[in-house]
Amino acid sequence: MxxxxxxxxxxxxxxxxxxxxxxxxxxxxxxxxxxxxxxxxxxxGSVPVYRITGPELLVCKTDRADFDKRVATFPAALKEQNLRLFERCQKDGFRHLQEAVDQVKGPGYNIKILPGLYQEEPSLPEPTGACANLPARLSSFGYQILSFEQQQKCPHNQNLVAILGIKDLQIEGTGAAPRDVIVDAQYKKLNAIRADMTNxxxxxxxxxxxxxxxxxxxxxxxxxxxxxxxxxxxxxxxxxxxxxxxxxxxxxxxxxxxxxxxxxxxxxxxxxxxxxxxxxxxxxxxxxxxxxxxxxxxxxxxxxxxxxxxxxxxxxxxxxxxxxxxxxxxxxxxxxxxxxxxxxxxxxxxxxxxxxxxxxxxxxxxxxxxxxxxxxxxxxxxxxxxxxxxxxxxxxxxxxxxxxxxxxxxxxxxxxxxxxxxxxxxxxxxxxxxxxxxxxxxxxxxxxxxxxxxxxxxxxxxxxxxxxxxxxxxxxxxxxxxxxxxxxxxxxxxLVGEPAKLAHSLVCAEYNVTERRLPAGCDWFGSSGLARVEVQVTLGTSVFIGLIVALLWWRRLRTAPAAAASGAGADAAAAPRAGRLGAVSAVLALAGLALDVAGAAYDYTLLPAAALLLLGGGLTGMGLALRREYRFFGGATIVLGALTLLDAVDKSLLLIPWLPLSPAWLRGLFAIVWVLWAVVRLAPRPRTTPVPESTSPAEAPA
Amino acid sequence: MRRPHPYRLMIGTAAAVLLLGACGQPVTTHHRPGTDHAPATAAAGTPHVHGDHQTRDVPATEAPSVRLEVRPDSESGWNLHLVTDRFTFTPDSVGGAALPGTGHAHLYLDGKKIARLYAPWHHLAAEAVPAGTHTLTVRLSADDHTLWSSAGKPVESSATIEGPQRAAKGTATAATPAIPDTPTTQGTAAGQPTRINVRISGRTVTPPPGRVEIEEGAKVRLEVTADRTDTVHVHGFDLERPLTPGIPAIIEFTADRSGLFEVETHESGLVLTQLVVR
Incomplete structure (x- = not known):
């Protein structure tokens, strides 16, 4: 609590x-x-444009046979170009992308990576020395949140390839398709390529x-x-x-x-x-x-x-x-x-x-x-x-x-x-x-x-x-x-979302991959029918409200004729009619509550509106019948019924504009007051009381 | 003292309750830490160069394994089944770095590579196998085409296969793979295969387990009918078939090695018969 x-x-x-x-x-x-x-x-700044000029750095591997295989099916011109680049790269190129990045002397460089698999082996060893003990906060994910300076100092703590603070750099694979050049971090780094402050x-x-x-x-x-x-x-x-x-x-x-x-x-x-x-x-x-x-x-x-x-x-x-x-x-x-x-x-x-x-x-x-x-x-x-x-x-x-x-x-x-x-x-x-x-x-x-x-x-x-x-x-x-x-x-x-959808989100939010927690009530994870939280909440509410409706009828409406007949100033002729109204209304309300459970999982249909129509009508009728004896509580029941009918309109004809809270919220909040009030009205009356109208034999505690 | 703003108090209370676990997690961070983001530290074995190919040696406890099963297809050729352990086929990442327990398989016929396999099932066309007895071998390979190995030996499995008789017979069955009741030019047994029928009822084996004499190189057709789910295993030839209650399992093979070999069931541990090949 x-x-x-x-x-x-x-x-x-x-x-x-x-x-x-x-x-x-x-x-x-x-x-x-x-x-x-x-x-x-x-x-x-501006969106950079692809360049074919500027200082060029080449990156390739050394295995000629492997390279020949990789370029074998390229279109002739592209194959030719790659073979030329390979020859050049053997003389003055780099074996790892990071080595080339580290040789960039200013803005406007182009790095060309030739077909091959780049595992960037020099970047892989675990950090040692100062890099193994950087003063930085741990994120909730388990890695350290490093400053830009720390990234510069220890570029491979988290990155396979780190491009830090370099301007106007172009990095291009020279293959026929992206898959011809692969930079593979093998799950050994947080990032394969980090480009940080690189306009x-x-x-x-x-x-x-x-x-x-x-x-x-x-x-x-x-x-x-x-x-x-x-x-x-x-x-x-x-x-x-x-x-x-x-x-x-x-x-x-x-x-x-x-x-x-x-x-x-x-x-x-x-x-x-x-x-x-x-x-x-x-x-x-x-x-x-x-x-x-x-x-x-x-x-x-x-x-x-x-x-x-x-x-x-x-x-x-x-x-x-x-x-x-x-x-x-x-x-x-x-x-x-x-x-x-x-x-x-x-x-x-x-x-x-x-x-x-x-x-x-x-x-x-x-x-x-x-x-x-x-x-x-x-x-x-x-x-x-x-x-x-x-x-x-x-x-x-x-x-x-x-x-x-x-x-x-x-x-x-x-x-x-x-x-x-x-x-x-x-x-x-x-x-x-x-x-x-x-x-x-x-x-x-x-x-x-x-x-x-x-x-x-x-x-x-x-x-x-x-x-x-x-x-x-x-x-x-x-x-x-x-x-x-x-x-x-x-x-x-x-201003606020629908209560049923909030409840749904509340349950679904319990998902947790670390703890392997898949909330049982959330349909995202496969629950259906009665297992769904919307249905369960509606079922619980319907049973509770239904109990109150049934008790109200049993204790306060079923005996209305007797109470009315003996009551001071009551219209005796109207009493049986009120009794019938009470009974029919209670049945309508109960039917609405039952239908609402069925409709909970289908709020994109008219089922919930139909349920609310029945419930609203029933509550209004009950309120009219109750008013004979309990002027204010009866009135409150009519208001609840009217709000329920308004909710039915909101869920079928027109989303009512200008309301800061939806009719579902208004109805729900008012229902809390009404339920408390109903409990008071349902409480057994004292055996002896100076107020005659509030006593009847049927309601006296046994 | 300055009073805290009422809403601040309210929201603060809400946050405090959240921190205490009202709905699991504080709201002060990004999305909940999901899966473990710990970088991998395991090395993908030690590469060795062997002539035209490289192997990647991993400790036996981590090494993948493969068993090759060859089944004649009902229409033509064979269906090869690679039963692997600690191994996933990763066709999409081929060409990438070697990652433990992933990759594809290479298929060799008499030592010559004939196909790359990206899934545990592969149909081998009848035309791919010349007449006669041949050895099929599968080896597991990493995404970078180095072969997985353990203790210096490639992770592999072999099976013998009989190439179909072609023009020699000139019959409609010529293109179908050899099955044992087709005469073979191999070995000394040019006649019908040795047929062995065994029924298992409860723990009773009919006929009672005994020895069956077989000439080396002869065809054997073993038919086992059991009353419960089990697996039948021919030792020495390392042949296995699942047993389904009431449905005969048929194992056909060439007894191409001499010795005493037991045929037994795995689950119930019954010896069905012993094959004496000489």
């Missing part, structure tokens, strides 16, 4: 609500990492793979390009770019990551404070493919990212952006624009690898190469695009199809989750998100590939809108106008 000293009821309630909300935190894909404090670049860096046409965190990590850089790169098999991310501006991902590919393939986290927050009208985007992502990850794309504070013409498929969820975690510059997340992407069939469920202990093995033994993914956090499998706290995001003209759960999921992330406590900030997400004009449930070839639902939304936030075809949860959502910023109707204006 929680104890809150000297707090008002309201404040206790607030704390309880906040606690529930706090537990929401890890429910959505929480896409983040721990890093030294960094701030955004000043934005004076103007350009990566092209090679593969980086097998790390215990990220394959390619670009940090605090103004100007970067990731061009035809492949990353795969990482505990967390394929591409991770953080606190950077003027970035371009183009024609990249990533798969087999425990978090996401593409992560433009804390992209420069250049559009904060603007509406939908923005001058530019900080990072552009185009022509990329991301598959067989926990999520294809993700970004805590993925601000001002323009993602277009990409394919995110065969992940647990296609794309995600959020505002859930502290220490990410630029929160809350805002102004991502998703256009013309194909986001489909994101229905993978990798939780079996957590369940059977595969993910508890060391990284190299989990089998990432044969399709194992270890989901780092709880995510709802079967989701197209998830937004957990974000504003002014635009999702339009995308193909989103074939999802077993939903095309779009939108949730609220209260500000204190990211460490901001000011009250006026708590509801600063999720607003003004535009999900209009997408092609939902249909593939580009015209074939019909429906999503199970088009929207799952907790109902919080203002001016969010959707154009939909499949069912949605809630049953009605605000429609979009023609362009971002325009709605088809009044929209909605709620």
């Amino acid at each position: 929680l104890y809150f000293p000297r707090m008002s009821l309201l404040r206790k309630l607030s704390v309880t609500v906040l606690l529930a909300l706090a537990c929401l935190l890890p429910a959505a894909p929480a896409l983040a990492h721990e890093e030294r404090p960094v701030s955004f670049p000043d934005g004076t 103007g860096i350009y990566f092209r046409n090679f593969t980086a793979q097998r790390t215990t965190f990220n394959s390619l990590y670009i940090l605090a850089s103004d100007g970067f390009v990731i061009d035809r790169m492949l990353t795969r098999w990482n505990d967390e991310y394929g591409f991770l770019t953080f606190a950077s501006d003027h970035g371009l991902y183009t024609d990249c590919e990533s798969h087999g990551n425990g978090d996401s393939g593409i992560y433009p986290g804390s992209a420069s927050d250049i559009n904060a404070g603007r509406s939908h009208d923005v001058p530019r985007y900080s990072i552009e992502i185009r022509g990329c493919k991301s598959y067989q990850n926990m999520v294809g794309y993700s970004g805590t504070a993925g601000n001002s990212v323009w993602a277009h013409d990409n394919e995110f498929f065969d992940n647990m969820a296609g794309a995600s952006m959020d505002s859930l975690f502290p220490d990410h510059p630029g929160l809350p997340q805002n102004h991502a624009k998703f256009e013309k992407n194909k986001i489909y069939n994101n229905n993978k469920n990798y939780y079996n690898h957590v369940r059977d202990g595969t993910c508890a093995k060391p990284a190299g033994q989990r089998g990432y190469e044969s399709g194992v993914v270890c989901p780092q956090i709880g995510v709802a499998p079967g989701t197209g695009i998830l937004t957990a706290g974000g504003n002014f995001n635009v999702y339009r003209d995308n193909w989103i199809y074939g999802h077993d759960r939903t095309a779009f999921m939108l949730l609220w992330a209260p500000a204190f989750l990211r460490g901001e406590e000011a009250l006026d900030k708590q509801a600063d997400t999720s607003h003004d998100n535009f999900y209009g004009g997408n092609r939902l449930g249909v593939a580009p070839d015209g074939s019909v590939r429906p999503n199970a639902t088009d929207v799952i939304w907790d109902g919080q936030g203002s001016r969010n809108c959707w154009d939909t075809q499949a069912p949605t949860s809630p049953y009605v959502v605000p429609g979009c106008g023609g362009k971002p910023g325009e709605l088809a109707g009044a929209g909605s204006h709620r």
Whole structure:
């Protein structure tokens, strides 16, 4: 039991609500990492352009026979070029990428890596001497959070290849495809390649793979390009770019990551404070493919990212952006624009690898190469695009199809989750998100590939809108106008999410890969029917309220005629009618409560609204019958019934605008008062009392 | 003294309760530490160069293992089954660094490499095997094409295989792989195979276990019918078949080595018969 000293009821309630909300935190894909404090670049840079001039450094291996085999099937001209480069490289080239990076004397260098496998053996030994004892805080993940100076001093404590503070460097694989040049960390480093404070860096046409965190990590850089790169098999991310501006991902590919393939986290927050009208985007992502990850794309504070013409498929969820975690510059997340992407069939469920202990093995033994993914956090499998706290995001003209759960999921992330406590900030997400004009449930070839639902939304936030075809949860959502910023109707204006969805998040958030904990009540991990927390909570509530309804009828309504007949000033002729009204109403209410249990798992249908209609009607009727004897309690019962009917309207006809709390909340909060009141009214009356109307033989305690 | 802001107090209380485990974790960090991010320290064996190939030696306790099973296909050729332990096929990462317990297999016919196998099952076409007796060998290889080895010996397994009779017979069965009731030019036994039928009921073996004399090089057709799930094993030839209740398991092979070999069941430990090959 929680104890809150000297707090008002309201404040206790607030704390309880906040606690529930706090537990929401890890429910959505929480896409983040721990890093030294960094701030955004000043934005004076630009997106670098591919160069064919400038000082050149070559990297290759020495085995000629192996090289011949690797280039054997190249187109003639490319093969010729590579053979020439190989000869040159034997004379004045380097055997490891890091050796070449260390020879860069200034901006504008080009490093060419020839086809081969690069394991960077000189970087592999365990740190010794001062590097083994750096004074730095340990992150919760177990690695040290090093300063830039410490990274410079000990570049291979965490990185296979470290590019630190070098400007305008271009690194290119000279093969026919990214797979011809492989930088392989063999799960021996956190990062395969770290580019830190490297304005103007350009990566092209090679593969980086097998790390215990990220394959390619670009940090605090103004100007970067990731061009035809492949990353795969990482505990967390394929591409991770953080606190950077003027970035371009183009024609990249990533798969087999425990978090996401593409992560433009804390992209420069250049559009904060603007509406939908923005001058530019900080990072552009185009022509990329991301598959067989926990999520294809993700970004805590993925601000001002323009993602277009990409394919995110065969992940647990296609794309995600959020505002859930502290220490990410630029929160809350805002102004991502998703256009013309194909986001489909994101229905993978990798939780079996957590369940059977595969993910508890060391990284190299989990089998990432044969399709194992270890989901780092709880995510709802079967989701197209998830937004957990974000504003002014635009999702339009995308193909989103074939999802077993939903095309779009939108949730609220209260500000204190990211460490901001000011009250006026708590509801600063999720607003003004535009999900209009997408092609939902249909593939580009015209074939019909429906999503199970088009929207799952907790109902919080203002001016969010959707154009939909499949069912949605809630049953009605605000429609979009023609362009971002325009709605088809009044929209909605709620400060808090729906209680049932909060309870659901609370349970799902208990997922923990380390402890192999897969919450039994959460459908994300396979529970169904009565095992689902929504159904259990509804069942519990229905049984409890049902008991009160039944007792009220048995003790206070069934005998109403007798009480009325003997009562002072009662209308004796109306008494039997009131008795019948009470009985019919109680039956209606009980039927509504029963139906509500069945509807709990199907809130994208009209079942919950039908249940609420019955319950609301029943409670109103009971209130009318009770009013004869208990004027105020009867009145309260009518109010509860009316709020329930309002909830039915909210869940079937129109999401009622301008309400800061949904009818479900109003009804739930009022129900607490009503239940207490009902218990008082149900209490056996004293045998002798000076008030005659409150005594009847049937109600006297035995 | 300055009073704390009421909401600050409220949120502070909430955070404190969270820290105490109200819903598992504090909210002050990034996503919960997930899987172990500890970098791998194990070395992927010691490479050795042997002429045109390299081996990668790993201690016996960590070494992968392979057993090759050859089954005639019902239509043509053979189905090869690689039963591996401590090994995963990783076709997607071929060309990458050697990682313990991963890679692919190389298939050799009489010592000549004929295929690279990326999965535990492989269909070998009848045309791939010339007439006569041949040795099939599989060796496990790392992603970088070095061969896994233990104590200096490659991790491998072999089986003999009879190439089909072709034009010589000129029959419709010519293209199908040799099975023992097809006469063979090998060895001295040009006639029908030696047939041995054994039934197991409970712990009773019918006929009672005895010795069967077989000429070296002769074909043997062993048919075992059991009343429970088990595995039958022919020692010396290292042949195994699963036993399914009521369904005869058939093992056909050429007794190409002399000696005394027991045929027994694994689970129930029954000796079914002894083969005396000379």
